[in-house]
Amino acid sequence: MPEATRHHRVVIVGGGAGGLELATRLGDTLGRKGLADITLVDAARTHLWKPLLYEVAAGTLDSYADQLEYLAQARWHHFRFRVGRMYGLDRASKEVLVAATLDEAGAEITPNRRIPYDTLVIAVGSLAHDFGIPGVKDHCVMLDTPEQARAFHDQLINACLRAHNQPGPIEPGLLTVAIVGGGATGVELAAELHGTARQLPAYGLERIDPDKDVRIVVIEAADRMVPGLPPRLSQAVEERMRELGIELHTGERVTGVDADGLSTGSGLRIPARMMVWAAGIKAPDFLAGIDGLETNRVNQLVVRPTLQTTLDDDIFAFGDCAACPMPGTEANVPPRAQAAHQQANTLAKSIRRRLRGEALPEYVYRDYGSLVVLGRYSTVGSLMGALTGGSVMVEGIVARLVYWSLYKLHQVTLNGYFKTVLSTLANLINSPNKPTIKLH
Known part of the structure; x- marks a missing residue:
């Protein structure tokens, strides 16, 4: 033209x-x-x-x-x-x-x-950054795309079905999930998996004892979980995760991964059949x-x-x-x-x-805080850091509502208020007809 x-x-x-x-x-x-x-x-x-x-x-x-x-x-x-x-x-x-x-x-x-x-x-x-560590690409699942997330879910459900149908005791390590990276993605996934495991017996997989057979491990190279948050919030996250029975290892840098588990620089060996890589991005x-x-x-x-x-x-x-x-x-x-x-x-x-033909504005980052959702059990975070000069710690239902509102804000930007309200109401009305976890 x-x-x-x-x-x-x-x-x-x-x-x-x-x-x-x-x-x-x-x-x-x-x-x-x-x-x-x-x-x-x-x-x-x-x-x-x-x-x-x-x-x-x-x-x-x-x-x-x-x-x-x-x-x-x-x-x-x-x-x-x-x-x-x-x-x-x-x-x-x-x-x-x-x-x-x-x-x-x-x-x-x-x-x-x-x-x-x-x-x-x-x-x-x-994308997730594997830092060139041997075995990561071959044996770990990244969570960069819906396809990868669905692939891990398939792996998880297959492992649960396999465990439920074993004739003898469930094979050790079969239901162990090792998550490398204690940032928001890693800890949120760990907590969500804890909730999923506790739903399995209700859907016919009663041979699986979530407390005995399912092991969820998070490995973080820094000295605390979610190191991007203030220390007091990291401490709150760690306390709640330990209450859920999630195994935490801080100050551990993964040096190798194979089909049966992963190893760290300190000599720690974690056997696992399911591994997720959430440590760093590029x-x-x-x-x-x-x-x-x-x-x-x-x-x-x-x-x-x-x-x-x-x-x-x-x-x-x-x-x-x-x-x-x-x-x-x-x-x-x-x-x-x-x-x-x-x-x-x-x-x-x-x-x-x-x-x-006008001058362009300069972008200035405004930190409105950070939130970490630990499944249905808890939400912790800081709010309005840029407005207060520090951070206001929030927990529980208030923090969860704020986290939920962030997604709704995204939907409003894409669909407008009317369609967002209608879709939200439709999901609430239809929720009794859906299982609490996806089983296929």
Whole structure:
């Protein structure tokens, strides 16, 4: 299309929480009015809020019921969706390189493509970082995608069925889950699995004694669980996990993993048939030095406070795949869902200003606190850290309601208040017809 007649092309790569929120906002403001062409690119066809993946893995959330289809969202909110995985970038011609997609038989669905842009936003998130430790890739499950979470859940249910149907005593270690990483994902998964185990006898697997046969172990390299939280909150988390009978090992660095368990640098050996890796993150490998852009040692694109990459004003990055400085410190914005949500809000304004030729605002991270959900048993966290100059510790039902509201805020951004209220009521009405855990 001739340069004078086409619209400004905004391409967003990555349909995670931040990327999909940004595409929805820009579609509603720019796409609907014909002021710009908005395109979202993602390798998956559906979206699920990543903080919920531990519930999918434990079987307490049906990922198929809670997922959102990108094509439908694009139709409702005036942007385009293109399926495919970004693998490269041509800055000279301003094109994103997208790989072909294949079906289960290996037949091509969509070919290799080059998607042109005027403004590019990269929001491809992060992946678990195995730090090159032998055996991790072969024997541990990561929780980066719904597919991986469902794969672990299948492994868990198969192990429970196998244990229930063994003719003699249940094989030692068969129902041991070792979770490497004591951050929010690791401890939330451990607590959720504890709750799942206690539901098994009610669904016919009465041979399994949750207290005797199920062993849940969390290994953390730091000296305390959830080291990103203030020490008093870490202590509260640890106390509640020990009350649940979850085995904790801090100050232990995993050095090797095999099919029968894992080993640490201190000589500790933990036999386990099911292992989850939740220790550290990195941006996808294809970003490392992509077409000359500045990246750090974990492949994150280095950005300025405007969220523009340091070497290209036409390319923005945000969320877990971006290294965004926090003013007055040497640290970067932490990889949290609240940061991605804030950055998406900033970029929605920035791109509208960019089209008008106005100066771009600088993003300033606001820490509204952290929450950790320990299944149905407890929720602990800190709130309003940026407003109080410190942190206010919250626990119990108040903290759980705040955590629940974060997901609802995400849904409101994508669907509006009316649809979110209706879907929430529908889930509440239908909940008596659903098992408390997913058994297939």
